[in-house]
Amino acid sequence: MLPLGCKSAEWTLPRPLASREPSHCMRASDGPRPLIDVVLRGPPDIASPADIARRSSSCSVRACRSSTPTAPWMSSSPPIGHRTATRDALVVPKTTLWPVSHLVISVVGRDGPGIVATLTGVLMDQGCNLEDGAMTILGGHFAMMMLVETPPALDGPTLDGPALEAALSGPATARGLAVSARPVSEAVAPEGDGEAWTVSVHGADHPGIVHRVTSSLAEAGANVVGMTTRAVGQPDDPVYVMVLDVILPTATDRGALEDRLDGLAQELAVACVVHPAQPDIL
Template sequence: MPRFSLSAVGADRPGIVAGVSGALVDLGCNLEDSTMTILQGYFAILLVVSAGSSVGVGDLEAALAPVASRFDLVLTVRLLGDAQLPESGGLADAVPWTIAVHGADRTGIVHGVTSALAAEGGNVVDLSTHLVGSSGAPVYVMTLRVTLPAEPDPAAAAERIRRAAEALGVHCTVHPDESDTL
């Protein structure tokens, strides 16, 4: 069963999700993982859909064309291959951590923190940012869920990432994601 990535972005209006999902239902597609949210007044959809074996990119684009036109959406559809996780990255054994960053907005906060993360062999699982505050004093708030290699010392790696963030002039805290299975 082929799987496709689908992204759509347009000025936020009521009915976008209903319209996009309706076109997908009519084509017999199944919405798998999705992220949909408002970014600075634009509604952004990113999802993975599975479809019948006869469905191709052109079919999806044609089915979505009316809703894309109606809501003035920038739409992209791509056929996905099988996801292949890097064998050597130790991602399966990695441990989850949460990183919180906030401070005066400046260029390079995301790049600085994620570069420090990559240098530790860490991986971004989930990330969101919010630009808030006033136009004269903009504040950047970033929260990440990441994984860090289980060996040799994820706490030390997390501390190095925290220091790299602080070197950018923003406040940063890191803590392991702990959960109890009940």
């Protein structure tokens, strides 16, 4: 006895599913087989087994079972060009995604309100993600550096430095700014073991302070990871202030380094203080 919805010697899928994708099941002349194993033909975006069961309520496949699976495609490998109605058959087409890249953008020029908003608006329009950045005023001039991640592309390489620089040059030039965008290597130097310390220097301004102090730190194996310098006070009697963020190797003799910096401070006529760095709120 044929299940409801089937006619002659062939079981057909309900019209809602049959009209969506070409499909068939085994004919009666091919031998007995459990009709629960519906064989589907078509692209991999065919409906899921749960969807098939729900939409096939007018033709119960449970009513047509046979204990002898003798059909050719009941073996472990289905015939070429057929896909069984299992979840493994739902294959998502592969799409080539080009890797993202990082660019360093530097901006220098006349200071004024709205510079950051203007430049970051261009980055947003280009689909770039601002990952890191620093901005300061150097002698009344605007200076900023940014590390941005360019968006991945589906049909070609990602946004490169010249293209992003061209997009930024219009608004930057209108505000008297010079802008450049350069690629940065994705390889990042591994972080070594060490402790964060802060070195503060202040005193009479004269050439050579930065070089002499950082040279002493380099001889001790310290890595300078941040630096802020500024001349404060009266123009005719400026006081030079420098703050260095450094990473000291764990094997560094702190006492010997402090003695070395104390001697250098006396030679340069400045005050130098070394202390553990405060926790960064960022």
